[in-house]
Amino acid sequence: MAFLDVQNLTKTFGQTTVVKGVSFAFDKGEFISLLGPSGCGKTTILRMIAGFERPTSGSIEVDGRDITHLKPNQRQLGMVFQAYALFPNLNVGDNIGFGLKIAGMPAEQRRARIDEMLKLIGLAGFDKRYPYELSGGQQQRVALARAIAPRPRMLLLDEPLSALDAKIRVSLREEIRAIQLDLGITTVFVTHDQEEALSISDRIVVMNAGNIEQLGAPHEIYNKPATRFVATFVGQLNTIEATVLDAAARTVSIDGQAATVPALPATADNGSAVSLTLRPEVLSVGARQGNDITLSGTIADVTFLGSVIRLRITLGSNLLSLDTFNDQRTAPPARGEKVTVSLASKDLLVL
Amino acid sequence: MKTNRFWAWLTFALGAAYFIVPLLATFEFSLRMRRGTYSFDAYASVFADPYFVSSFGYSVVIGLVTIVVGVLVVVPAVYFVRLRMPWLRPFMEFITLLPLVIPALVLVYGYIRLYNSSSIIPFTGSALGTDILLTGAYVTLALPYMYRAVDNGMRTIDIGTLTEAAQIMGANQAQIIGRIILPNILVAILSGAFLTFAIVIGEFTIASLLNRPAFGPYLVGIGTNRAYEPAALAIISFIITWGAMGMINVLGRFAPRTSARTD
Amino acid sequence: MTNTASPRRIPWDALAVAPFIIFAVMFLFLPTLGIIGAAFTDRAGSFTFDNIFGLFTDQILAAYWISIRISGASAFFGALIGLAIVLAIIRGRLPAPLRSAVMTFSGVASNFAGVPLAFAFIATLGRLGLVTIVLKFLGLDIYRSGFNLLSFWGLTLTYLYFQIPLMMLTIAPAVDGLKKEWNEAAQMLGASQFQFWRYVGLPILWPSFLGTLSLLFANAFGAIATAWALTGSNLNIVTVLLYNQIRGDALQNPGLGAALALGMIVITSLANVIYLVVAARAERWMK
Structure with missing residues (x-):
């Protein structure tokens, strides 16, 4: 029995349908990401689960109970917003205790729960501070504590990291994941950042133009993209133009090979011509065991990224991107150098 | 959500009724001068009154002079305080709030005591002197509004950078203010000017205590002697105020794009 | 040009600020100080508290009291109603063009004070006013049931015509500053709309509300033109009393007049001080 069960969810604003009959079901304790470009309908789905938007049709069940028509304040869900949305007039302790106060929890118990939450987010002793005295990362942690303090049945995260600096973004997402695993709380996370979704989720719903493109675990989404959209949206992708030699035998000619x-x-x-695609990391410079295709080309561009060096290589009419690890003992390749690259034909994707 | 909207509309409707009914009632009243039928006789009577023309003209002139003096006093001060003497800002803010705290009636009492005909500066000793005093009083009255409008205008255009850019190109101080700053804050100044005009044009207290033949005291005189003309004059005043505010709104559209509308 | 040799550059800064300072001294500080001085000076020119004690007569105290009540009531109701209308327009999501029209109208109405406003209300709620006549036609004789435009409530109702718009103009930016997410966050935490406003919305607006309240109070307290045009010298409010004193020494004691004016300054300042103290406590959460 699924914990979160969304059936045929549709939302129309005026003339435009932004969510087109979306269905998915998840188990208790899963961390689910809704991933897609802006305008794909992911935020609208989250807001329908939260109760801020009314579905045009379809249903939402949580833990076997239909919540489609409940008011937001009756749903017992927790939510973290993009811009923190801490109440500026309340200090950290009162922000975290807000839901508890509304629920009528006695002050003493509330105190204990607030302290517990502050410890959980690593801000013990911050309860008398006001939101403006905190950094963005700290504010968002308080917002997280506020959302989970009343022990909601599910946690909704609306792009909670996108307003933060790159470094804090990574550390906070690890922290969110750790807390989520610790509490075992079912979580729906909306993001447009594929790296974020891949690193944090149990399962990902990739969305585009109001439809689900693919639903699966991060490695499935990345390794076996179901559609071209998924393949290009999630991770980097190279395209190689090839000519079909024998359709029945699945042989093609790439640059004469x-x-x-x-x-x-x-x-x-x-x-006929076909486009083959492949991830940058399956290409290697020089030969490698198991790689059955070798191509020669010229380095068009070198980007030094620290641990990784990204090369752009011209192969006949194709321009490929390729990642190699930085080797401290040798200088990175230079522009204009001739190189051979190899790949395994089983890594080629045809979309 | 539906009920929310209902209450919003209801509140709005009640508010609108409170504000519109007196205007309609006044207009209706102003048309009742001729017995048994609606007419514009009251308006005709107002416009035919030489005192209307003279007092209104007097107030317009005083209003325009007030605007000019106000701009000359406020603009350079705000500019240099923003640019060179930011430590004076709290003091400026305090001064410009005073006219909102000290009633105009009290100020004019102070003027009459201070600048009477036997004092060092006997403003009230002559008609011209009293006109000058009246103008000064009006500049003071409009100070909070003029200051806020100009200050907002200067904040939105980043006068520091503009001034430095002009200096590097060799402009002198007068050129900077006249050619660079003023044109850029013109809209803000005009907003303050129209607001000043709206305040000055019907002002009663100060004008009447200084015994000047302004529009405000004229209105009170009409109010005690006539029945229908006051209603007509109220409508005329409302239209003048509306005109001044409408100008501010129209000007707001021409403000520098970064500016927050000052209306 | 040897700038280094002759450092006598024109002191633009001082020249530019001087008129402003001179103006403030001539038209704000000196007159006010003059009043304060006169309030403590007797006819012979020596220091005295007699003028201040002289304020404690029934007539003068009554005048202050009526002024305070009218200003307080018109400020209080003006602030409440103004806030309600702004909330209805901004939070109730009424159409945007309506909003800008209302705000423009507020700009006009907040400046439509003084004599013309009195005329308008005489034409509306005076004995021959349209609303009075219509209500009488409908069977409700408001004057027979005790209403009078020249009374406390009549004047308060009239003052609201500029107080409400003034409130709307000053509070609208604060209401705009209320983020939609705060309401949504409160709802997610189980709060009703009432609870949101009780614990979050109104506390955030509170400092701006108080600030405007004190502004409205001072605005009404110093007003005279409307009252004068409505009632002539009949109404015993402190501005009318002072006006008569300035005109013709009605109290037959210039020192007492100065004390009366000083009392007005003290009361409006007090309103501001109360605001500053309360707001400082309510604004702990602000930067």
Whole structure:
């Protein structure tokens, strides 16, 4: 029995349908990301789960109870907003205790729960501070504590990291994940940042234009993208133009070299052009065991990223991106150098 | 959500009724001069009154002079305080709030005591002197509004950078203010000017205590002697105020794009 | 040009600020100090408290009291009603064009004070006013049931015509500053709309509300033109009393007149001091 069960959810604003019959179901304790570009409908879904938007049709069940038509304040959910949304007139302790106070918890118990929450987010002793005295990261941690203090049935996170600095973003997302695992609370996380979604989630719903493109664990989404949209939106992707040699045998010609690919589109005829795609990290400079295709090209550009060096390599008519690890003992390759690159034909994706 | 909207509309409707009914009632009253039928006789009577023309003209002139003096006093002060003497700002803010705290009636009492015909500066000793005093009083009255408008205007255009840019190109101080700063805050100044005008044009207390033939005292005189003309004059005054405020709104659209509307 | 040799540059700063300072001294400080001085001076020119003691007569105290009541009531109701209308327009999501029209109208109405306002209310709620006549036609004779435009409530009702818009103009930016997310966060934590306003919305608006309240109070307290045009010299409010004193020494004691004016300054200052103290406590959470 699914804990969060969304069925045929549709939302129309005036003439435009922003969520088009979306269904998904998740188990208790899962961390779910809704990932997609802005305007894909992910935030609208979250706001419908929260109760701020009324679905045009469809239903939302949490823990076997239909909450589609409940008011937001009856749903017992917790939510963290993009811009913190801490109450500026209340200090940290009162912010965290707000939901408890509304629920009528006696002051003493509330005190204990607030202290427990402050310890959980690593801000013990901050209860008398006001929001303006805190950094963005601290404010967002308080917002998280405020959301989970009343022990909500589910936690909703609306791009909670996007207003923060890059470094804090990474450390806070790890912290959020640790707390979520610790409490075992079912969490729905909305983000447009694929790296964030990949690193934090149990499962990801990739959305585009109001539809689900793919639903799966992070490694499934990354390794086996179901659609071209998913493949390009999640992670970097190279495209190689190839010519079909024999559709039945799944052989193609890449830059004059024959290769057998895992699959070909049904429409591919002998002699027609196909686009093959592959991740930057499956390409290697020079030969490597298991790589059955070797191509030669010229380095067009070198980007030094620290532990990783990203090369852009011209291969005939194709421009490929390739990541290699930085080797402290040798200088990075230079622009204009001739290189050979190799890849395994089984890593080629046909979309 | 539905009920929320209902209460919003209800509140708005009640508020609107309170503000619109007196205007309609006044207008209706102003048309009743001729028995048994509506007419614009009251308006005709007002415009035919030579005292209307003279007192209104007097107030317009005083209003314009007030605006000019106000701008000359406020603009350079705000500019230099913002640019060079930020430590004076709290003091400026305090001064410009005073006219909102000290009633105009008290101030004019102070003027009459201080600047009477036997004092060092006998403003009230002559008609011209009293006119000058009246103008000074009006500048004071409008000070909070003029200051706020100009200060807002200067905040939005970052006068520090503009001034430095002009200095590097060799402009002198007068050129900077005249050619760079003033044109950029013109809209803000005009907003303050129209507000000043709206305040000055019907002002009664100070003008009547200084015995000047202004529009405000004229209105009170009409109020005690006539029945329908006051209503007509109220409508005329409302239209004048509306005109001044409407100008501020129109000007707001021409303000520098970064500016927060000052209306 | 040897700038280094002759450091006599024109002191623009001082020249530019001087008129402002001179103006403030001539038209604000000196007159006020003059009044304060006169309030403590007897006819012979020596220091005295007699003028201050002289204020404690029934007539003068009554005048102060009526003024305070009218200013307090019109400020209080003006602030409440003004806030309600602003909330209805901004939070009730009424159409945007309506909002800008209302704000423009507020700019006009807040400046539509003084004599013309009195005329308008005479034409509306005077004995021959349209509303009076219509209500009488409908069977409600407001004057027979005790209403009088020249009374406490009549004057308060009239003052509201500029007090409400003034409140709306000053409080609108604060209401705009209330973030939608605060309301949503409160709802997610189980709060009703009432609870949101009780614990979050109104406390955030409170300092601005108080500030405007004291402004409205001073605004009404110093007003005279409307009252004068409505009632002539009949109404015993402190501004009318002082006006008569300035005009013709009605109290037959210039020192007492100065004391009366000083009392007005003290009361409006007090309103501001109370605001500053309360706001400082309510604003702990502000930067």
